[in-house]
Amino acid sequence: MTTVGGRKARGAFFTPGPIARYVTRWALRGPTGRVLEPSSGEAAFLLAAAESGGSGWLLDGVELHPASASAARSALAATGVAASVRTADFFTLEPSGDYDAVIGNPPYVRYHDFTGADRARAQAAARRAGVRLTGFASSWAAFTVHAARFLRPGGRLGLVLPAELFSVNYAAPVREYLLRSFAQVRLVAFTERVFPGVVTEIVLVLADGFGAPGVGRLETLQVQNAAALEMLPTEPVFEAFTVASGDRKWTPALIPAEPLRAFDQLLRGPAFGVLADWGKVSLGIVTGNNGYFALTSARAAGLGLGPDDLLPLSPPGSSHLRGLEFTAQDLADLAETGFATWLFRPSLKRSPAAVAYVRAGEALGVQNAYKCRIRTPWWQVRLVPPPDLLLTYMNADAPRLVANTAQAHHLNSVHGVHLNDGADRDRAQELLPLAALSSVSLLGAETVGRSYGGGLLKLEPSEAKQLPLPAPDLLRAATPALRSVRSPVAAALARGRLAEAVQLVDEALLTQTLGLSPETVRQLSAAHTHLQARRLDRARTRFQ
Secondary structure (H helix, E strand, O other), rough: OOHHHHHHHOOOOOHHHHHHHHHHHHHHHOOOEEEEEOOOOOOOHHHHHOOOOOOOOOEEEEEEEEHHHHHHHHHHHOOOOEEEEEEEOHHHHHOOOOOEEEOOOOOOOOOOOOHHHHHHHHHHHHHEEEEEEOOOOOOHHHHHHHOOOEEEEEEEEEEEEEEEHHOOOHHHHHHHHHHHEEEEEEEEOOOOOOOOOOOEEEEEEEEEOOOOOOEEEEEEEEEOHHHHHHHOOOOOOOOOEOOOOOOOOOOHHHHHHHHHHHHHHHHHOEEEEEEEEEEEEEOOOOOOOOOHOOOHHHHHHHOOOOOOEEEOOOOOOOOOOOOOOOOOOHHHHHHHOOOOOEEOOOOOOOHHHHHHHHHHHHHHHHHHHHHOOOOOOOOOOOOOOOOOOOEEEEEEEEEEEEOOOOOOOOOOOOEEEEEEOOOHHHHHHHHHHHHOHHHHHHHHHHOOOOOOOOOOOOOOHHHHHOOOOOOHHHHHHHHHHHHHHHHHHHHHOOOOOOHHHOOOOOOOHHHHOOOOOHHHHHHHHHHHHHHHHHHHHHHHHOOO
């Protein structure tokens, strides 16, 4: 997120009125009770409670920043409702366990700014609730857990959280805690951004029945924007989603009910497995300085470097990996057009040209980069064998699995897949790039990966391993049908027509081979389009 002045440093983002009012209306039941707004800022939620006629409610707030706390007190005093705002660090307060509702918008400070004593206090508070957070957790994660402990049994928790709750790994303990600590967990997601000028999207977490046994089920509702909350009926219809295990990602909960059922049945059945079933996913080569180690043909020739000094390289980035295959001819064409297709990687017995290039690098201080500094010798990068397949992992549209018939080495801008030995190895290299374009695999990528502020879908190696792909039996059965569409799929990809390629693969793999009905395939395709559109629309909103 971005904001101004001191707000950014402490992660304060003041909440739009429709959101504060909606969460507050949901949380306050009956004529009386106690409500807490931790990290109250200027008390948007407490003011919403006062405005809703909650004169029988005792309103308490906690705010770290003195000026905001003072402004909140003044605003609340004008309402005539009993309210108090304490100036304090919320993580230093012992949970009282006597609030009927805890509502608010926790501070959002990313892990690299959330350090030292602040992080230590937050993590200690989460541990006291039985939740262990990694050092990568942002401030809101511990805040959510600590806030829940202020509730009485049966109480309600209504928070505005970053939508990374759905998918990031460090939030897994928080997801598990919410599911096991509340009888019901409801999520309201937005298809547009609701904080002007703020990159991170949000979700409303409405958790009811604190202390009751969790049922491992989410209920979700998607609306366009904050204003749409004002038009919702008193009891809107939420869609249910059962979480297989408490720490699993919640992104599938955003899939509409019918395609979600079909998708879940396919993943639980024998027809589909995951990429890890086919082989090992590896990180690419980390050079420490791609500008030095990745060379164009012209530069390598000008330096006098020869075959003993260089290895063929898939150039930095992944824009060239948009088809089904990366061939030796593709590599040669990229070299001809000035791409860096050579990796400087001399043997210990260096040629005179390699010695000279190493000395030139040392004169520039290349050896002082961290990854170079921890290598001996610094100029000999640690190799990863050329993989059978290359997998793009930062994607604007969709991940691409590409056969590496060029046998090029790869940098850490893409992942490599080394296929298992066996009878299906050649078939897998030929056909998995096609099969990975099915709506099942593309929908799976949206659920196992994570979405970033710019709309990019990222797949870390651990996530890439879970990418849904046909099991060997299905791939063998689909071989004739997939081969028959290979040429038109390749042509569609070359023209940038991904949707056309997906339709061809769906017909061959899902309809013709697997026997799914056209309606089921249409629903799976629409579900993928829905999640992809959410991700891309958020990116467009950012730059408008």
